[in-house]
Amino acid sequence: MAEVEIVKNKQVLLRDYVSDFPKESDMIISTDSTISLKVPEGSNGVLVKNLYLSSDPFMRRFMQVSQPARSKTGFIPYTPGSPINGFGVAKVVDSGHPNFKKGDLVWGITQWEEYSLIAERDSLFKIEHTDVPLSYYIGLLGMPGLTAYAGFFEVCKPEKGEKVFVSSASGAVGLIVGQFAKLLGCYVVGSAGSKEKVDLLKNKFGFDDAFDYKQEHDLDAALKRCFPEGIDIYFENVGGKMLDAVLLNMRMNGRIAACGMISQYYSDKPEGVSNMMWIIYKRVYIKGFSVFDYYHQYSKFLDTILPHVREKKITYVEDIIEGLETGPKALIDFFNGRSVGKQLVVVARE
Amino acid sequence: MAEVEIVKNKQVLLRDYVSDFPKESDMIISTDSTISLKVPEGSNGVLVKNLYLSSDPFMRRFMQVSQPARSKTGFIPYTPGSPINGFGVAKVVDSGHPNFKKGDLVWGITQWEEYSLIAERDSLFKIEHTDVPLSYYIGLLGMPGLTAYAGFFEVCKPEKGEKVFVSSASGAVGLIVGQFAKLLGCYVVGSAGSKEKVDLLKNKFGFDDAFDYKQEHDLDAALKRCFPEGIDIYFENVGGKMLDAVLLNMRMNGRIAACGMISQYYSDKPEGVSNMMWIIYKRVYIKGFSVFDYYHQYSKFLDTILPHVREKKITYVEDIIEGLETGPKALIDFFNGRSVGKQLVVVARE
Known part of the structure; x- marks a missing residue:
C-alpha cells in the first residue's frame, strides 16, 4: 500500500459572523491544519490544489449571516472556525470521480486554503482551453x-x-x-x-x-x-x-x-x-x-466569448494579490471598492 | 338642407386641478352647454349619446395633474372648465366615419356629458354582442x-x-x-x-x-x-x-x-x-x-370570456348610480373605496 502524503494546509478561517461591515480581523490565517493528498478510500470527491481565489460581492453577505444549507450552488455555508469559500481555479491532485483526473485544471467553488477536498462537483467545471490566462476562469470566462x-x-x-x-x-x-x-x-x-x-x-x-x-x-x-x-x-x-x-x-x-x-x-x-x-x-x-440558473448555458457562453478574447476585442483587467495570507486584506479592500476589474488572490502559480 | 337639432348638453366639468384628495366640489355640474346632434360637415367624428360612464382609479391622477398631450390611449387631458372623460358605453347618434353608423352601440373613451362628439376613434369599439348587459362593456367586457x-x-x-x-x-x-x-x-x-x-x-x-x-x-x-x-x-x-x-x-x-x-x-x-x-x-x-398595449387582443379576450359570462361561470357585481348629476359624488365615493365591483353612472338607458 502506497504511503499517503500528509501536508500542511494554510487556511483563511471566518472568526465569527460579522454584524457590521467586515474587517480584516474577522478572518484568521491558520497554519494548524493538515490534509492528505489522496481522496479517502471509496470517496468520489476531488482533491485540488488551489491556484487562484476570487473575491466576490456575495461573500460579504455570507460573512454576515448564516446561510441556508448547501444548495445546488455548491456553496458551503460559512461557519465560524471554518475556511471561507468562493470561486477559484485549481488543479486536481487526486480524484475519486470519473469525470476528473490528476492534472486536470478546474474552476468552481473551492475553499480559501492551499488544498481542498471538494465533495460537491455540480459546480466544478473542467478547463478545456488553456491558451488564455488561467485566472480568467474566475473572471471573464467564469x-x-x-x-x-x-x-x-x-x-x-x-x-x-x-x-x-x-x-x-x-x-x-x-x-x-x-x-x-x-x-x-x-x-x-x-x-x-x-x-x-x-x-x-x-x-x-x-x-x-x-x-x-x-x-x-x-x-x-x-x-x-x-x-x-x-x-x-x-x-x-x-x-x-x-x-x-x-x-x-x-x-x-x-x-x-x-x-x-x-x-x-x-x-x-x-x-x-x-x-x-x-x-x-x-x-x-x-x-x-x-x-x-444559467450554468447550463456555460458552453454556449464560452463559444460566444472565446473568439472575442483571442482576438483581443474584449479587454479585461485583473487586480492580482499574491499569497493566501494576504487574502483577508484583499477581500476587505475589495469590499471597500478599492480594486478595479477582477480582484483575485494567487495561492500558487501551478 | 335639413334642420340641425341643437340640444342642451349637461356636463361634469373639472373646476381646477386638485392638489390633495379630490372632493365633490372639485367638479361642477353645468347645464350651460348645447350641442348639435349632427357631426360637423366634412368631419369624420362620431357623435354619441352617452349611456353608462365608468369610474376608474386612473381618473384620480388625471384630476390632480395636467397630462401630456393626447396619445394613442384616446384620453383628452383634463383641463379646468372642460368635462372630465373616461370609459363609457354610448349609442351613435350621427357619424362622419365609415366604421360607425347611427344606432351602433360602442364603448371607449367618452366625456362625462349627455352627448359627446368623439374625434379620436382608435379606442372606440363597436359592441357586437348584445345578449349580455350593455354596461358590462365598461367592466367585465371592457x-x-x-x-x-x-x-x-x-x-x-x-x-x-x-x-x-x-x-x-x-x-x-x-x-x-x-x-x-x-x-x-x-x-x-x-x-x-x-x-x-x-x-x-x-x-x-x-x-x-x-x-x-x-x-x-x-x-x-x-x-x-x-x-x-x-x-x-x-x-x-x-x-x-x-x-x-x-x-x-x-x-x-x-x-x-x-x-x-x-x-x-x-x-x-x-x-x-x-x-x-x-x-x-x-x-x-x-x-x-x-x-x-393589449387592445389588439380584445377580440381574443372576448372569445375567451363571453362563453364564461353566458354560462354564468363568472360573477360580476356593479354599483350603479343613476343620473349624470350624481357623477361627482359617485366618483368621490369610488375614490374613497366605498363601492364594490364596477362602479358606473347611468346617463341614459338607451
Whole structure:
C-alpha cells in the first residue's frame, strides 16, 4: 500500500459572523491544519490544489449571516472556525470521480486554503482551453463572465442601438456587460466610485460615457445628462438610490436585469425605492436572476466569448494579490471598492 | 338642407386641478352647454349619446395633474372648465366615419356629458354582442376585463395550481383576476378594505381566502398566514407597503403584474419599497403593463370570456348610480373605496 502524503494546509478561517461591515480581523490565517493528498478510500470527491481565489460581492453577505444549507450552488455555508469559500481555479491532485483526473485544471467553488477536498462537483467545471490566462476562469470566462452574458443577453434581450446603463461598471461583471453592449452596437454608460475608475471606463473599456456616483449630488440629473433620451436597459448591481433614480429615466418597455444590490447588502434597514410607479408608466420589466440558473448555458457562453478574447476585442483587467495570507486584506479592500476589474488572490502559480 | 337639432348638453366639468384628495366640489355640474346632434360637415367624428360612464382609479391622477398631450390611449387631458372623460358605453347618434353608423352601440373613451362628439376613434369599439348587459362593456367586457386578462394571462403566464394573490381584489379588475385564476385551477387570495368586501370575495366570488388589509397590523404576517408556501403570482393594484410585504413572500421565479399602485397615486412622497433584494433572492419578475398595449387582443379576450359570462361561470357585481348629476359624488365615493365591483353612472338607458 502506497504511503499517503500528509501536508500542511494554510487556511483563511471566518472568526465569527460579522454584524457590521467586515474587517480584516474577522478572518484568521491558520497554519494548524493538515490534509492528505489522496481522496479517502471509496470517496468520489476531488482533491485540488488551489491556484487562484476570487473575491466576490456575495461573500460579504455570507460573512454576515448564516446561510441556508448547501444548495445546488455548491456553496458551503460559512461557519465560524471554518475556511471561507468562493470561486477559484485549481488543479486536481487526486480524484475519486470519473469525470476528473490528476492534472486536470478546474474552476468552481473551492475553499480559501492551499488544498481542498471538494465533495460537491455540480459546480466544478473542467478547463478545456488553456491558451488564455488561467485566472480568467474566475473572471471573464467564469462566473462574472457568465453573469454578464446571462443578465445582458438572456434577461435583457438587447438590440443594436439601445441605450444601456451599467452600475458598478468597473467591477468584474460590469466591465464585461459594457463591452458586450459595445460589441452589439449599443450606447453604454457606466457608473463607478472614483475618478480613476471613470477614466478607465471611458478610455480603456470603450464606454461612451461614465460618471463617479460619489461626486454627483443628484443621480437623476447625472442620468438625464448621460441619457437625454432615457435608458432602455439597466444592468443593476447596486440598488437603493441609484435604482430609484434609474426608474425615473427608463424608456418605454425598458428592461432591468437585477444582478446585485450591493449598496443594500450590509444594511439592516435597506433604503426604500420610491419611484415604483414608473414601472407602470414606462411598462418596465425587472427580473432578478442568478448565474446559477444559467450554468447550463456555460458552453454556449464560452463559444460566444472565446473568439472575442483571442482576438483581443474584449479587454479585461485583473487586480492580482499574491499569497493566501494576504487574502483577508484583499477581500476587505475589495469590499471597500478599492480594486478595479477582477480582484483575485494567487495561492500558487501551478 | 335639413334642420340641425341643437340640444342642451349637461356636463361634469373639472373646476381646477386638485392638489390633495379630490372632493365633490372639485367638479361642477353645468347645464350651460348645447350641442348639435349632427357631426360637423366634412368631419369624420362620431357623435354619441352617452349611456353608462365608468369610474376608474386612473381618473384620480388625471384630476390632480395636467397630462401630456393626447396619445394613442384616446384620453383628452383634463383641463379646468372642460368635462372630465373616461370609459363609457354610448349609442351613435350621427357619424362622419365609415366604421360607425347611427344606432351602433360602442364603448371607449367618452366625456362625462349627455352627448359627446368623439374625434379620436382608435379606442372606440363597436359592441357586437348584445345578449349580455350593455354596461358590462365598461367592466367585465371592457377595459377592466381586458386589463385582468392581459395582466394575468399575458404578463404572468399562470399555471394550474399556482398560488395567486390579488390586491384591491373587490375592485373592477381584481374580481375578474380572481375568477380567471379560479377557472384555471389556482389557489387565490385577495385583499380588500372592509369586512363586507372580504366576505363577498370568499362567499360570492370564490376566492379561497381574503383579508381586510386595514385590520392587519402586519401585512407580512397576513400573507404568511394565507400563503404558507409563498406566492407565485401577484396582481399588483396598490403598491407601497403591500408590495413591500409581498416581496418577502414571493416564491422562486414568482411573477408580479404591476397594473396600478393606487396607494401611491395621490402622494407627493411615495412610500419607499425596501425589500427589493428579494427580487434577486427569488428571481422575481416584475412587469408594468397598461391595457392600452393589449387592445389588439380584445377580440381574443372576448372569445375567451363571453362563453364564461353566458354560462354564468363568472360573477360580476356593479354599483350603479343613476343620473349624470350624481357623477361627482359617485366618483368621490369610488375614490374613497366605498363601492364594490364596477362602479358606473347611468346617463341614459338607451
